[in-house]
Amino acid sequence: xxxxxxxxxxxFPAQDRPASDRDLDWAVVxxxxxxxxxxxxxxxxxxxxxxxxxxxxxTSNREDASDLTQETxxxxxxxxxxxxxxxxxxxxxxxxxxxxxxxxxxxxxRRRYISYENINEEASSADILERLTAxxxxxxGVLVSELQEKLNDALQKLSPKHxxxxxxxEIEGLEHSEIAEITQASLGTVRSRxxxxxxxxxxxxxxxxx
Amino acid sequence: MVKxxxxxxxxxxxxxLLRFKRAExxxxxxxxxxxxxxHHRMMQTLVKKDPxxxxxxxxxxxxxxxTTAIGTAAAILTIMVIQPAFLATTDVxxxxxxxxxxxATPERFSDSTLSEIETELLAxxxxxxxxxxxxxxxxxAGVTREFGLDRIEATxxxxxxxxxxxxxSGFASxxxxxxxY
Numbered sequence: 001x002x003x004x005x006x007x008x009x010x011x012f013p014a015q016d017r018p019a020s021d022r023d024l025d026w027a028v029v030x031x032x033x034x035x036x037x038x039x040x041x042x043x044x045x046x047x048x049x050x051x052x053x054x055x056x057x058x059t060s061n062r063e064d065a066s067d068l069t070q071e072t073x074x075x076x077x078x079x080x081x082x083x084x085x086x087x088x089x090x091x092x093x094x095x096x097x098x099x100x101x102x103x104x105x106x107x108x109x110r111r112r113y114i115s116y117e118n119i120n121e122e123a124s125s126a127d128i129l130e131r132l133t134a135x136x137x138x139x140x141g142v143l144v145s146e147l148q149e150k151l152n153d154a155l156q157k158l159s160p161k162h163x164x165x166x167x168x169x170e171i172e173g174l175e176h177s178e179i180a181e182i183t184q185a186s187l188g189t190v191r192s193r194x195x196x197x198x199x200x201x202x203x204x205x206x207x208x209x210x
Numbered sequence: 211m212v213k214x215x216x217x218x219x220x221x222x223x224x225x226x227l228l229r230f231k232r233a234e235x236x237x238x239x240x241x242x243x244x245x246x247x248x249h250h251r252m253m254q255t256l257v258k259k260d261p262x263x264x265x266x267x268x269x270x271x272x273x274x275x276x277t278t279a280i281g282t283a284a285a286i287l288t289i290m291v292i293q294p295a296f297l298a299t300t301d302v303x304x305x306x307x308x309x310x311x312x313x314a315t316p317e318r319f320s321d322s323t324l325s326e327i328e329t330e331l332l333a334x335x336x337x338x339x340x341x342x343x344x345x346x347x348x349x350x351a352g353v354t355r356e357f358g359l360d361r362i363e364a365t366x367x368x369x370x371x372x373x374x375x376x377x378x379s380g381f382a383s384x385x386x387x388x389x390x391y
Contacts, residue, residue: 037256044245052236053235057234066247070247073248073252078255128226128230131222147227148234166228170224170228170229171228171229171231171232201224205224205227209222
C-alpha cells in the first residue's frame with residue numbers, strides 16, 4: 001500500500017479520529033491564512049487519499065479522479081481565506097470534493113468510461129476474498145477483477161446522490177451526521193438515501209452477497 | 211486456504227463487499243506525479259490571481275487608458291481628415307457659380323490635365339494628390355456635396371516614406387497610423 005505521513009489509513013472512521021484532529025487542522029489552516037502557503041501541503045498530504053477515494057468511487061475513473069482531486073485542493077486553497085473554522089476542515093474539504101464531483105458528473109452525463117485503479121491485494125480483506133472464492137469456485141485473481149468490475153458497475157447504477165452517501169458511509173466510514181454536514185442534507189435524508197442505495201446494491205450484487 | 215463452512219459462505223454481507231473497494235488505491239508513483247501536478251497548478255493559481263481590489267483597479271485603469279487612447283486617436287483622425295479638406299479648398303467656388311459654369315469644368319480639368327497634375331505632383335513629393343472632378347459620381351459617392359465643391363482633393367501618401375516601425379502593424383498598411391504616430 002502506498003502511504004505517506006498521517007494518511008496511512010485507507011479510511012479514518014469518525015470513531016477513530018482523535019478529538020484534537022479538528023484543532024490540528026484549524027491550526028494549519030490559520031498558518032495558511034497568515035501567509036504560510038507551504039503549510040497547505042500538510043493538509044494535502046493528510047487528505048489527498050481520502051478525497052481521491054471518494055471521487056474515484058463516484059466517477060469510476062482514475063484520471064478524472066486525479067484531476068478532480070487536484071481541483072478540489074485548488075478550490076480549497078483559493079477559498080481558505082474565507083474558511084472561518086465553523087465546521088471542521090475535514091467536512092469542508094469533503095464538501096468541496098463532493099460538490100466538484102457532482103458538477104463534473106452532471107457535465108459528463110453520457111460520456112462515461114471506466115478506468116479502474118489497481119486493487120491492492122495486501123490491503124484487501126483476505127477473509128472476504130477466501131469466502132467469495134470458495135463460494136464462486138473461481139480463482140482468486142479472476143474473482144478480484146470480476147468483483148472490482150461488478151462493484152464499480154453497481155455503484156455507477158446508483159444516482160450520484162445515493163452513490164455519494166453509500167461511498168461516504170460504507171467505504172469512507174463516515175457517520176451519518178458527518179455525511180449530512182458534507183452533503184448539506186438532513187439526517188433523515190441521509191439515512192433514507194443510504195437505505196435505498198443499499199437495497200439497490202443488494203439486488204445488483206446478489207450473486208456475491210448472501 | 212481455509213475451507214469455508216456453509217455458515218461463513220452465507221455471511222458475505224454487502225457492507226463487507228463494499229469495504230473491498232478500500233483496496234483500490236494508487237501506487238506511490240501516482241502520488242509523486244499528483245503532487246508535482248498539483249504544485250504546478252497551485253503556482254499558476256498564485257501567479258494568475260490577484261486580490262479582487264487589485265483586479266478591479268487594474269480593470270478600471272485599463273479601461274480609462276483604453277478610452278483615453280481611443281478618444282485621442284479619434285480626435286487626431288478627425289483633425290487630419292477635416293483640416294486638409296478645408297485647407298485645400300482655397301479656390302472653392304460658391305455652388306451657384308458652379309451651377310452656372312458647369313460647362314467650364316471639363317475644360318479646366320480634362321482627363322489629360324488631371325493626369326499631368328497627378329504625375330507632376332507625384333514626382334515632386336511623397337504625397338499623391340488625386341483630384342476628382344464633380345462629374346466623377348462614383349468617386350464622389352461618399353462625399354457630402356452641400357459645400358458645393360466642384361472638386362475634392364484627397365491626399366494620400368507613399369507609405370514607404372514613413373517608418374512603419376513607429377506604427378502598430380495593424381494600421382501600418384493603411385498609412386493612416388503612420389501619420390498619426
